[in-house]
Amino acid sequence: MRKILGSTLAFIYLLFPMSLVLLILIFTPLMFFSYVSAIRTSGFAGPDTALSMIGLSGFVIGLSLLISPLRRIYGVFPWLYPFVKIFFVGMIILNIGISILNVGYQTVSDTRQTLFFILMVVFVVLGRLGMSFYFHRNPVLEEGEEA
């Protein structure tokens, strides 16, 4: 009975909040360049949803990893844990980058906008390099482990 309840809960959790978060994780890197290009072309900041995206994803992923019945999702889909780990960090970096650009474009000034664009590029590059270095030192999958 407990098993069935746990599995049902995990299934429901996977269907609603988790699949939404997975879509956010997948689409953030895909949409990043078009988002930056839209801001650069228009010269105005876009709606800043970075913090709410990070907040929502953080909560949903955190709960799925801390509540043991929900953790079953990662057993059923063994690729999910490495995916979530890498894409969650990546999503945070890209969203902070977009936030930096948005802050720069809140005032219509060429100097300020160029400065914040450079700042955003530097942040994203350094963030991604730091992330690569971290995962090089601490691989998501240990040697011999299978996703």
Add this chain to the structure above:
Amino acid sequence: MRQNQKDLRERIKRAKEKSKHAAQMNANEENQADDELGYDEVQQGKAGQILEQGKEQDGVPNDKGRGFHGKQLKGMKRLGYLAIAIGVVAMFFTNTATVDTSESAKNALENQVSTGISAGVVLLQEDENLGAQDYTITHSSDADETKIWVWDYAAEDGDYVQVLVDGTPSSESFMIQHQPKELMVPSTGSVQIKGIRDGGGGITYAVRYDMNGTSYFNTAPEGEFNTYELVRE
């Protein structure tokens, strides 16, 4: 001599077997404890690995998704706590301005002018065109300059305005947010607020003048001005 060596080897062999047995017993006890605590059914294996699941053991298929233990489980929990902490911090900094529904807020919305409303108050959830108005503000302040605060009293949807003094820009165009932007303007003359970009639903802004402590709730059409004529008594 040979007999002694043989005895010694036998004793080492027995000690090894004994320690192996003890290790197995400990592992079994740990597995039982884990089962009692939650759903993390643990199988014997190398630390830090997900044990292969779905394989049959004694003819009974294992339950999928319950095989995390040791280093792997620790890592997952650590990431879980970190993700929650990041979520809390992000939510804390998310802009969640609440709409003021008090009587003075309702009056302010109706009259488009208020002395009882402080800078940064949000009156509407969504943008609503209140109509563009020009004002003549008569005051008795002796100061040459006065502070003004400009903010978005409705949805923070990316409206941009620019402040002009006697037709000359006194600031860059900026996005109006719930957080008021503070500017200095002369206390006499003509202050104009120009609508630069409509983020949707009209450029809704409020401006509060420090010299008379009054807030004006207005709408500036894109590319047009609202004029505030400042006159000293």
